[in-house]
Amino acid sequence: MNEIRGVLLDLSGVLYLGDRPLSGAVDAVARLQGSGMPVRYITNTTRRTRAQIHLMMAGMGFSIAEDEIFTAPGAVRAALKRDGLTPLLLIHPDLEPEFADFPGDVPDAVVLGDAGDSFTYKNLNRAFRLLMGGAPLLAMGNNRYFREADGLSLDIGPFLKALEYAADVQGTVLGKPSSDFFHGAVSDMGLEPDQVLMVGDDVEADVQGALDAGLQACLVRTGKYRPGDEGRIEAGRSRVADDLSAVVDGLAV
Known part of the structure; x- marks a missing residue:
């Protein structure tokens, strides 16, 4: 090595x-x-913006620069900007400020993060219909689960696989x-x-x-x-x- x-x-x-x-x-x-x-x-991590992560870590005693943190949402933002896409955001409410500068009307791409309780049938079905119309699927990861203070929780991966299977598409993982x-x-x-x-x-x-x-x-x-x-x-x-x-x-x- x-x-x-x-x-x-x-x-x-x-x-x-x-x-x-x-x-x-x-x-x-x-x-x-x-x-x-x-x-x-x-x-x-897709439940906090980079700025929120930096602030939280500072509160724990970590002394690092914000620009040393590389996040999956940041990678998705860059891809959307590069390709001129308008996202349908299936993400956690706490992450929405990271995408506040993107227009919300007439989406032509699906962005998938850890949406938590926002993984409802209505939201998933809207994403499915958009994918069936040819929209690309951008995912902030494909992790199966993560650990919270009270135990293991479902992450993005299972929902990514469900949408890929239903719409017969291949998502792009950017984290x-x-x-x-x-x-x-x-x-x-x-x-x-x-x-x-x-x-x-x-x-x-x-x-x-x-x-x-x-x-x-x-x-x-x-x-x-x-x-x-x-x-x-x-x-x-x-x-x-x-x-x-x-x-x-x-x-x-």
Whole structure:
């Protein structure tokens, strides 16, 4: 393996859970920053804007710059602007400010995030009809589930699969595990993919996605991690650590 010269960190499940930092995470991030190694923060979180995420993390004690946070909603925004699309937003109400500058009439694309209670039959059926008319489907991820303070919850993936199946279309995933999403954060550090370590709790979107994008990866046993996840990765391809503090210990910074 090449020398690690930069680190990408997943947020929920690696740095915090709900509104509380995970044990040792604040200190581990500070140690990474103090080493001079560039760090970027990469997330499929779609219930908060980037500004809200930054404010929340500051309240937990993390000292990072807002422009170091790379979000799936940000990637979707860029794609909509690039292609001149008007979105039908199937997203969480708390994320709506991120798309406030897009017109809401006559949508010609479907944008799928973690809509929570807004995943109603009426909203899903409206999206389905638009897709049947030829609109593209843009998704902020394809994660199966995530961990909240009270347990595991359905994420975007099951609803993405339902719409793809019903409309016989293939959605475009613009968050993790998209290689372009990982490469955007890597490029921001001025590094090559194989020089960067991705740390995450999701064996598919974080770890396998990073490996497929040419990065190194480490699975942490926090957040949504479940016993046996290590066995879903080809032997020798990924590191495994108990938590972020253990990862930083292993980097000797």
